[in-house]
Amino acid sequence: MAISKKSTISSSVQIVHDNLIPVMSFFKIYAVSIVSVFDHFTRKYPPLKAFFLSLGGAAAIPIAVFSIFTAFTLGFCLAIAGMVIALVQGGFV
Numbered sequence: 001m002a003i004s005k006k007s008t009i010s011s012s013v014q015i016v017h018d019n020l021i022p023v024m025s026f027f028k029i030y031a032v033s034i035v036s037v038f039d040h041f042t043r044k045y046p047p048l049k050a051f052f053l054s055l056g057g058a059a060a061i062p063i064a065v066f067s068i069f070t071a072f073t074l075g076f077c078l079a080i081a082g083m084v085i086a087l088v089q090g091g092f093v
Helices: 002-044 046-089
Strands: none
Touching: 002 046
16 A cells, blocks of 8 residues: 555656646746846946846845844744743643
């Protein structure tokens, strides 16, 4: 029974893999063409490259602040949840 289930899982993974390869190659072709066009314009117009770099730098600051806030909030909530679980289980008594 375990062998049959493992065989079914691996055949399911193989089916997903076979269906996913054409989709990935489709997106890869278009991504390469978009990157080449973007590279062409940023080489031809250096102010455009500076604009995109400054835009990325300006966007990185709020994303970093939000990520740090999220990490601290998640840690705080997990600490409280852990203390409540330990209290309910009798860990602090």
